[in-house]
Amino acid sequence: MAKLDSYWLPFTPNRGFKKEPRILVRAEGLHFWNDHGDRLLDGCSGLFCCALGHGRPEIAEAVARQARELDFSPPFQYAHPGVLELAERVANLTPADLDRVFFTGSGSEAVETAMKIALLYHRVRGEGQRQRFVSRERAYHGVNLGGVSLSGMVRNREHFGVGLPATLHMRHTALPANRLVPGEGEHGAELADDLQRFVDLYGADTIAACVVEPIAGSTGILVPPRGYLARLREICDRHGILLVFDEVITGFGRTGQTFAAQSFGVVPDLMTMAKALTNGAVPMGAVAVRRGIHDQIVSAADEASIEFFHGYTYSGHPLACAAGLATQRIFRDEDVVARAAALAPYFLEQVFALAELPVVRDLRGYGLLAGIDLEPAGAAGTRGLEVLRRLFAAGLVVRMTGDTLILAPALVAEREHVDRICAIVRGVLASL
């Protein structure tokens, strides 16, 4: 194998990693194999993306076929059949009239795109002064500078300057009163009134959009309090503020419905997605936009003009579209979202049984997503890294954020996978 020196790993302590590398060489179903030939269970669907498990031959074959047929199609001024079909497929899955779809190469790019659509929408309506964005403490909206400005995870923003000046952060929704409660907590819907306070302080006519993850994922699975998202929707409606749901993690079945918007019964104006859109096999993101917003922007320009000066070389890449179409076909044919919904109560029951371990400080979960806060040991993240290393040695791949362990098994997992994940976690946490 090549040496490690040239490679700079993202979101990883590089020097520690290079002393004790974790190299994955193969994946199939719910398992990875490392370079020593050990089999490891995937407790986090890769990084929330491999909803259907790894190595699905239907996806691999569709991508290979597409590479031979049409490997690239310039996305500006041209289109190809796959991108049309995938846009239609996504439009049919989204709630209400969120049926205009703009493709990007990642979740981060989807967030930037949504922010620009919000700004442009207000501008063409003659309200170009609406330039503020409202986000939330502990939010994660990717790593580009717009998304970092929205970000409420301190370590993700503190090294990168002031960011977009016009961003405001509501309080996060992890309340002690909801400690160890699976699903939506009963306390905290009134935290949505932080948005109203910004309206009162800065004027509704300065605020373009409120951007939230329906369930804050990367910060440790913060499930919204009951009624919280509906209250955000009401305040946005009252004041002409667009509501953006960042469904990069929650989209495509993770909550037991196709989108969290459907699980919580709240329709946003724009919705970002990525990850399970293509089962993680080829990078892709997208923004679904309410038809009226799209139409307003498009009709504001004359017919020969570009309406939205934005797009990526890899927007709607043919290989990503092929992966997306094959993925969505499996979702439909195997009733994957219903399977996830059926497994979720069992998953949450097993995970919440870990609450009895002394090292578990709090636990949250919804659908096939759970976050387990551990009692810290030393500097923030030290215990988390130690647990990640020990879990890897014990045969489990997870995502850690600080001292919080995140579990998000594939939507096609069986009860025995859940049992095994929880047994490995229990063994390692009990040994601390």
Ligand SMILES: Cc1ncc(COP(=O)(O)O)c(C=O)c1O
């Ligand atoms: C809610 C949310 N938005 C945006 C992103 C960024 O996506 P990507 O890593 O594909 O750029 C993520 C990634 O985890 C996410 O969870």
